[in-house]
Amino acid sequence: MYQPKYRRRRGVILTPQGSNKLQKAKSEAEFKENSGYRYTLEKLSDRTGLAVDTLIRVNNGSTSVDKQTLKRYFRAFNLILEPSDYSWPETQIEPQIKEIESDDVDVKPEFPGGQVPLDSAFYVERPPIESRACEAILQPGALIRIKAPQLMGKTSLMARILERGRKQGYQTVVLNLKLADEKVFTNLDRFLQWFCACVSRSLKLPNKLADYWDEMFGSNYNTTDYFENYLLAQIDSPLVLALDDVDRLFTHPEIASDFFGLLRAWYEKAKYGDRSSNIWQQLRLVVVHSTEVYIPLNINQSPFNLGLSVEIPDFTSAQVQDLALRHGLNLPIQDVEKLINFVGGHPHLIRLALYHIWAQDISQEQMWQIAQVWKIVTKLYIISYIPPLHPNLIR
Template sequence: MKKLMHIEEAIELLQCLVFAKTDQHLDKVQIDVLRGAWENHTYDIIAETYCFSSAHVKTVGAKLWHLLSKVLGTKVNKKNVQVVLKRIARDWQQESSRRISSSPILELPGGQVPLDSPFYVERPPIEACSYHAILQPGALIRIYAPRQMGKTSLMARILEQARWQGNTTVTLNFKLANREVFTSLDKLLKWFCVSVGKSLGLSNQLADYWDEILGSKSNSTDYFENYLLAEIDSSLVLGLDEVDMVFQYPEIASDFFSLLRTWHEKAKYGDRRSYIWQKLKLVVVYATEDDAWLNLHESFNVGLPIALPEFTQEQVQDLARCYGLNWDADQVAQLMSLVGGYPYLVRTALHHIYYQDFTLEQFLPKSATQGRVYGEYVGRQFLKRQQNRELYTAFAQETSSPIPLELDCL
């Protein structure tokens, strides 16, 4: 992010940072006071503008500056709030520029972007909010977006941040589970418990904790509370990737996600066992390309939700620079008119332009047909739509159109 000059950007940033630190959002009155302070208005003018008493505005303001000081780790008051936020934005931009200036070893598009890669594009304030959130006891972060939007790459960076702070991290990809694992909740939770334990270097102790009378949700809770979490001194950050695999099995999905929610909430109970569950932090990653995720989204609405957006024009321009392309805004807009800000498609385009020494004008017509640059991606979209007869006709219209049309990511 190269600038943070507008109040709406400041509000978005602060809402994310405050939520990550306190699990709450700024309320309307606090936002009104922030707007007034951003415009250098006095408390009396703010009160008159938003129909509050001056005394009430001053009280809200004092509490707001105290809250922001705790969240940002620096003194914040009515006079310097704009300066503080601009400094944070500038620091982020300098770090981003430093990474971009590193000599790139060109990588193939697709898959997780390596931690040391200059091709990772930050989408502020998402990274900063996530890094704050994962440091909180019992944290839970949900990262969701269509496929190839950068979910796993973000998760890897959150886990790296957690490791820097002394946490133990484990990544578990649900695609590693055999189909048989998903035939019952009991099998899924046994696989889950043993897989996490193996990653921690702990032996399989299911026989000591699995009681058929109590049920698999209670058994897995005991396994984590009395064995896995008890055996490690630090907090445990679990990165759960490709969790949408569970969506395909609705008979077990609701129980599995309600269990994760219960574990997250146990950290807040304040009883003698809460401190154990405060050691468990979850980063849950899932794609949003199947309708089943909507049911989950409503019942699993806990923790910090991160809906990954497409790249902005500025972010696409930054990525182009990583490929040595000094594009102006018009050239970036030309590419985005074809692929939007979809990370995989943008990077695929830049990769082909760089390696095949195309100009943008040469690349655009080559990419518009199946079997060329985007053949694999278009083919997947075709198959997905063909499975739904109601969408097949619409897809035929899209592919036969003489002008680019925006495709629904879902």
């Protein structure tokens, strides 16, 4: 197996260009988000996830820090750290072989499949998506809608939104509709009772549907009453409720129209300003789906035209090159462009290709041979992972 050799470097410092770029972005954020007041070190630490002493070292400009630290600082203000933004201290000798940060030296590429773990070195952020979504979930009564094709990174992004909520002390619940048996979708009443029971169990609260379910009032009213007067009333912090794979409901329009109307009603209840609004402001919703909403929904009953809409894009050339470096592969830009041309910048396919090149299951030369595309597709298991194929693969 290919094992690239690395030489460690002690750290980097900001160049004047990088410092000016960061300070400008920080000043703009202070003006827009902090009423023009400068961020305290404590607030900067909360925003960036960096320790106060680390921030002091970065701002000092004469003390070197790990490059990953600068990347994190830049990402917090929706910036990408570029080579012109940092430099190596003069006391260090410029190595003749590719470098990676000391924190990543012993990290082996992981086989891509499903959600990228929170602590993974191979999750590629796509600014400003992550920071915008993680800020939105802190807003009372928030609704975030994540839409992208299969294996684009929806669940990985959802996990990072939930993690941001947990760091704020919020309760979090993930409900994947793929886990529901087909009989759950028999009728609206059964589906909403399953929905309420699942959330209760996730919150480790007793199932009290019998106390709140009255056929006279209808399923939507009973579900609202159960959440307002029981679930939300029992917890002393906001609740982030993530609904994954809601596409499952699109094949059951008789249930979907009422359920999605219910979500919209909850979102609007948080805005009413009446007695119950404070309770509904505690609920933050994340709705994740892969396909377009093709079921007919009244525009005034749909939640898909409210809140923050997030569409996950393909990887850019810079992001693919960065990911290749994390795999120990120093790909020139022309090879990066070839790879993107093959798979359209699809995140999972890019990671799959880089993993197999790193593992020497396939060489770069093989990857670039158009005549072997179908052989490569089969070798990388793309057919089994992603139906239908990306159009670039079959043209």
